[in-house]
Amino acid sequence: MNDEPTSPELEKLRFLYRVQLSQVAQTERWIEAEVAKLRERASRRPRREGPExxxxxxxxxxxxxxxxxxxxxxxxxxxxxxxxxxxxxxxxxxxxxxxxxxxxxxxxxxxxxx
Known part of the structure; x- marks a missing residue:
């Protein structure tokens, strides 16, 4: 049997924690997708002609x-x-x-x- 104390408030906080972890993971995926887009755009951008x-x-x-x-x-x-x-x-x-x-x-x- 589980000896860890629990309460309705503690369960709500644990639920909130799981939701926030999910949101952080989603935000990390959005950041990775945006970085990939920027890298792709930069690779397609024509190089400057002429002197630097x-x-x-x-x-x-x-x-x-x-x-x-x-x-x-x-x-x-x-x-x-x-x-x-x-x-x-x-x-x-x-x-x-x-x-x-x-x-x-x-x-x-x-x-x-x-």
Whole structure:
């Protein structure tokens, strides 16, 4: 025989516990399904063409002047750009004195704090 004490309240709490465990399991399944959808979408997304980062130039007094670093497909970059590698972009922002675009935030992507 079972020597564990019981009461109507205890039975209600045990029932509630089983229901909540079931709900947690359902939520975990929903999370797994959403993660799978996101991974599938990301795998179908076309890769960005062109350089990963660009240095944008402005014309000052007829001479090109380095203005800012952008993520390669940023629409805020000027028409005059130079492709940069990841290391070149990081160096331009940290030691080159060139600002990072405030829209596409290449500094965040590069892990650089300004």
């Amino acid at each position: 980062y660009v240095l944008s130039y402005l014309r000052a007094g007829g001479h090109p002047t380095a203005d800012s670093v952008h993520v390669g497909d940023c629409r805020m970059a000027s028409h005059h750009t130079k492709p940069l590698t990841r290391d070149q972009a990081r160096q331009a922002i940290t030691t080159g004195g060139i600002r990072a675009c405030e829209i596409c935030r290449p500094d965040s992507d590069l892990g650089v704090l300004e």
